[in-house]
Amino acid sequence: MRDSASFGAASLGVLLLVGAALGTGVARTAVDVSDGLTWLPDSPRGEVVQVNPASGRPEVRLRVSGGDALLDVTQKDGLLVILDRRDGQITVLDLATLLASGRRSAPPGPATKVLVSEGRVYVVDRVAGTIANADPVTLVDVGKPWRAGKPLADVVADEAGLVWAADYDGRLHTLEWVADGFRERSGEQVRGAGPATVLVPHARGVTIFGLDGGVVRQVGTGQDVSGSTPRLPGEVLAAQSSPVGLAPAAVPGQGTVVFVSGDRVVRVDTSRLGCPVPSRPVVFRDKVYVPCRGDGKVIVLDRAGKRGGADLDTPGDGDPEIVLDDGKLFISDPGAERGVIVDSDGSTRSVTIRSPSLPVVDPDRPPSTEVPSPPRPSPRPELPQDRDQGRPPESPSAGVPTGGSTAPGGGQVPGAPPGVTVTLANRSATELAVTVSWGAALDNGEKVTGYTVDASGAFTGGTRSAQTTETSAQLSFPCGGSTFCSNGRLDVSVKAWNRVGESTPGTRSWSVPSASDPSTNTPPPQTQTQPPTNDPPPTNDPPPTTTTTTDPPYTPPPPPPVTVPTAGAAVITTITAPYGPTDYTRRVAMSPPSDWAGHDGACQLVNTTQGYTVTISCGATSADIAVETGPNRIVVRAVARDGSRSVDSAVKNAPGPREPQCGKYACFGSGHIVELSPTGKSVDFGQAGAGIGFLVIAVVVQVVGRRRPEEEESER
Structure with a gap:
C-alpha cells in the first residue's frame, strides 16, 4: 500500500532546507474582511449575524431566509453572498445599505457552490457540470458559462484568480476568465481521482484529495507534492482554503483526517482522540482545528498529527461550525446563543451570537427612518388610494401583486410575467433545447431588474434555471438516462424581480412532442372581426365549389442503424x-x-x-x-x-511502478528515493544535514540508478 509522498531525488533535499522557513501562516478563507466585523450564519432562524469581536456582541441581524435554513456565508472582496442549501436561493447583499441587490435560484443541496475571487462571483452547478460568472450586484449571468460535459466533483478558486475544476472522470481543469468567457489554460488526468475528489485552494494552485483512490497531490503551487494514502471511501470535507504547506481534509465516515504537512502526507485516526466523526477542518496558527460532529467540541492537531492543544468545548452539543476571519477563529453551534473566539495568540473568550433585543433587519426593505419622507405621487393616479374601502376585495388580476414588500415612494415587487410559452428549439440524440418566452411584467412603481426562469422535469438532474434581462431564454436538457426527450413533461415558472423583491411566478406546463410530430406549443390562430359595411345584401347564388387537398402526414426517415467499430483493432x-x-x-x-x-x-x-x-x-x-x-x-x-x-x-x-526496495538509509523505486528506510528514520540529521544528505544520495542515484534500456522498453 502506498502511504508516503514521493519526489525527485534532487529536489527533495532542497525542499527539506526550504521547508524549515516556509509552510507557516494563517489561511485566508471565504470570509475575508478588514473592517474588524464578522458575519456568522444562524441557520435555525434563517439569519446572518454581524458580530463585533472586540465587544463580543452582535451588531446586525439580517433575515435572509425562512427558519431551519442551511446557510453558507461567503464574504470576500467587499461582497457578502449567502447560499441557502435548503432551497438553492442565492442572495447578494449591499454592505453599504444592507439591502439585497440581487438573487438567483440554484439547485438545492450540495450540488451548488458559490465562489468569490477578484471581485467576481462564480456559481457552480456540480451535477450539471457548469460554472457561471454572475454579476456581483444582480447575480445575472455575465458572458458564457463553462460546461464540463459531465458532472463536477469539486470546484475552487485560488487567490491568483484561477478556477480549478475536477470532474467525475478525474480530470483537473484550470480555468481563467477572459473577456466574456472562461478559457481553459490546462487540463490533466489525475490518477485515482474521481467523483469523491475534493480540492483545497492556496495562494497559487490546489491540493487534490482523491482519498477513495488513495491519491493526494498538489498542483500549481510551485512546490508540488505527489503522495498517497490507503483508500478511504466516503464523504470528504476539505478545508475551504489553507497555506500550501498545511492542507487538511476530513473523512467523517472513517474517523480520519488526512493532511499535507510540508513534504509529507499525515493520516490521523481522530476517533482515538475522542472525535469519532470529524467535520470540515480549518488551519489557524499553524495548527489544524477539527470540529467533532455531535460532540460540541473542536480538537486541535499539530503538523505531525499529534494533539496541538486542549480541546475547545462549544456551547451546545450539536455540530460545531468554524469561521476564520481577520486573524481570529469563530466557533459556534447552530442554535446556540453563544460561541467561542480564538485569538491569534491562542487564547479563547466568549462571544454572543443571538441577542433577542437586537432588531431583525429585512434586506428587502430599507431601514426605517425617524422622519419618513413624504410619498411621491402614485405612478398610476387612476387607481384611487381608497379603492378597497367600503366593498369586498376584488380578486387580483394578472400582473398585480396582492401584497409584499414596498420600496420608498410606493414601489412594490413586479407583477407576474404574463403569457409564458414554451417552444421546441432543437433536439438531438443527446440534448433537447426549448425557448421560453413571456410578456414584460408590470413594474408596480419599481423598475424590473431581470427575470428568473426555472424548469423541472424527469430529466437527469431534475431542474434547470436561467437568469436574463430579456423576455425570453433558452434552456437545454440532457436526454440520457430517461425518456424525457421523447415524451416528457416540463413545468416552467418565470419570476420577475426588482430592488424590492421577486414576483409571483407565471407558469406553463409543456409536453415534449414526439419525434414524428413537428408541432410545438403553437398558440391558437387569432380571429379578426370585420366592422359592418354598407355593401348590398348578398344574392342567393350558390357558393362556388372548392376543393381541399390534404397533404399526407410527414413521416421522418428511419434513424441510421446502430453500429460499432471493428473489435480488436489496433487503436x-x-x-x-x-x-x-x-x-x-x-x-x-x-x-x-x-x-x-x-x-x-x-x-x-x-x-x-x-x-x-x-x-x-x-x-x-x-x-x-x-x-x-x-x-x-x-x-x-x-x-x-x-x-x-x-x-x-x-x-x-502497461507495467505499473515497482514497489520500493529499502536499504539501510533510504527506499528506492525505479531509480528514485521515495522514502527514508525504516531503519534510517530514527537517525536525526538535523534540517540542514538531512537536506545535504539527500543531495548526496541523489548524486549516487544518478550514477548507479540509471534505468536500463530494457526497463525503458517495458514502458512501451
Missing part, C-alpha cells in the same frame, strides 16, 4: 510515463482507424485490470489513465449510441 500505439516511472499515471497515445474515429457512440479508455475508466473522444490521439503496481491491461472501448453493446480494441500492456 493504442504507445504507453509512456509522463511523470516518471514511480508515478501512477500513464499516457496512452492512440491512432484510431477511420471506423473508430468516426464512431457515433461513446468511447472510453479502460484499465481492465484495475477497473479505471476515462471518457474520451472517439477520435482522441492521447489520454491519461491511472495504473497500479504490476501489470495493467489497457484498451479503448467503443459503446453503441443506444448502449446496447460495446467492443474493445487490441490490448496494450
Whole structure:
C-alpha cells in the first residue's frame, strides 16, 4: 500500500532546507474582511449575524431566509453572498445599505457552490457540470458559462484568480476568465481521482484529495507534492482554503483526517482522540482545528498529527461550525446563543451570537427612518388610494401583486410575467433545447431588474434555471438516462424581480412532442372581426365549389442503424510515463482507424485490470489513465449510441511502478528515493544535514540508478 509522498531525488533535499522557513501562516478563507466585523450564519432562524469581536456582541441581524435554513456565508472582496442549501436561493447583499441587490435560484443541496475571487462571483452547478460568472450586484449571468460535459466533483478558486475544476472522470481543469468567457489554460488526468475528489485552494494552485483512490497531490503551487494514502471511501470535507504547506481534509465516515504537512502526507485516526466523526477542518496558527460532529467540541492537531492543544468545548452539543476571519477563529453551534473566539495568540473568550433585543433587519426593505419622507405621487393616479374601502376585495388580476414588500415612494415587487410559452428549439440524440418566452411584467412603481426562469422535469438532474434581462431564454436538457426527450413533461415558472423583491411566478406546463410530430406549443390562430359595411345584401347564388387537398402526414426517415467499430483493432500505439516511472499515471497515445474515429457512440479508455475508466473522444490521439503496481491491461472501448453493446480494441500492456526496495538509509523505486528506510528514520540529521544528505544520495542515484534500456522498453 502506498502511504508516503514521493519526489525527485534532487529536489527533495532542497525542499527539506526550504521547508524549515516556509509552510507557516494563517489561511485566508471565504470570509475575508478588514473592517474588524464578522458575519456568522444562524441557520435555525434563517439569519446572518454581524458580530463585533472586540465587544463580543452582535451588531446586525439580517433575515435572509425562512427558519431551519442551511446557510453558507461567503464574504470576500467587499461582497457578502449567502447560499441557502435548503432551497438553492442565492442572495447578494449591499454592505453599504444592507439591502439585497440581487438573487438567483440554484439547485438545492450540495450540488451548488458559490465562489468569490477578484471581485467576481462564480456559481457552480456540480451535477450539471457548469460554472457561471454572475454579476456581483444582480447575480445575472455575465458572458458564457463553462460546461464540463459531465458532472463536477469539486470546484475552487485560488487567490491568483484561477478556477480549478475536477470532474467525475478525474480530470483537473484550470480555468481563467477572459473577456466574456472562461478559457481553459490546462487540463490533466489525475490518477485515482474521481467523483469523491475534493480540492483545497492556496495562494497559487490546489491540493487534490482523491482519498477513495488513495491519491493526494498538489498542483500549481510551485512546490508540488505527489503522495498517497490507503483508500478511504466516503464523504470528504476539505478545508475551504489553507497555506500550501498545511492542507487538511476530513473523512467523517472513517474517523480520519488526512493532511499535507510540508513534504509529507499525515493520516490521523481522530476517533482515538475522542472525535469519532470529524467535520470540515480549518488551519489557524499553524495548527489544524477539527470540529467533532455531535460532540460540541473542536480538537486541535499539530503538523505531525499529534494533539496541538486542549480541546475547545462549544456551547451546545450539536455540530460545531468554524469561521476564520481577520486573524481570529469563530466557533459556534447552530442554535446556540453563544460561541467561542480564538485569538491569534491562542487564547479563547466568549462571544454572543443571538441577542433577542437586537432588531431583525429585512434586506428587502430599507431601514426605517425617524422622519419618513413624504410619498411621491402614485405612478398610476387612476387607481384611487381608497379603492378597497367600503366593498369586498376584488380578486387580483394578472400582473398585480396582492401584497409584499414596498420600496420608498410606493414601489412594490413586479407583477407576474404574463403569457409564458414554451417552444421546441432543437433536439438531438443527446440534448433537447426549448425557448421560453413571456410578456414584460408590470413594474408596480419599481423598475424590473431581470427575470428568473426555472424548469423541472424527469430529466437527469431534475431542474434547470436561467437568469436574463430579456423576455425570453433558452434552456437545454440532457436526454440520457430517461425518456424525457421523447415524451416528457416540463413545468416552467418565470419570476420577475426588482430592488424590492421577486414576483409571483407565471407558469406553463409543456409536453415534449414526439419525434414524428413537428408541432410545438403553437398558440391558437387569432380571429379578426370585420366592422359592418354598407355593401348590398348578398344574392342567393350558390357558393362556388372548392376543393381541399390534404397533404399526407410527414413521416421522418428511419434513424441510421446502430453500429460499432471493428473489435480488436489496433487503436493504442504507445504507453509512456509522463511523470516518471514511480508515478501512477500513464499516457496512452492512440491512432484510431477511420471506423473508430468516426464512431457515433461513446468511447472510453479502460484499465481492465484495475477497473479505471476515462471518457474520451472517439477520435482522441492521447489520454491519461491511472495504473497500479504490476501489470495493467489497457484498451479503448467503443459503446453503441443506444448502449446496447460495446467492443474493445487490441490490448496494450502497461507495467505499473515497482514497489520500493529499502536499504539501510533510504527506499528506492525505479531509480528514485521515495522514502527514508525504516531503519534510517530514527537517525536525526538535523534540517540542514538531512537536506545535504539527500543531495548526496541523489548524486549516487544518478550514477548507479540509471534505468536500463530494457526497463525503458517495458514502458512501451
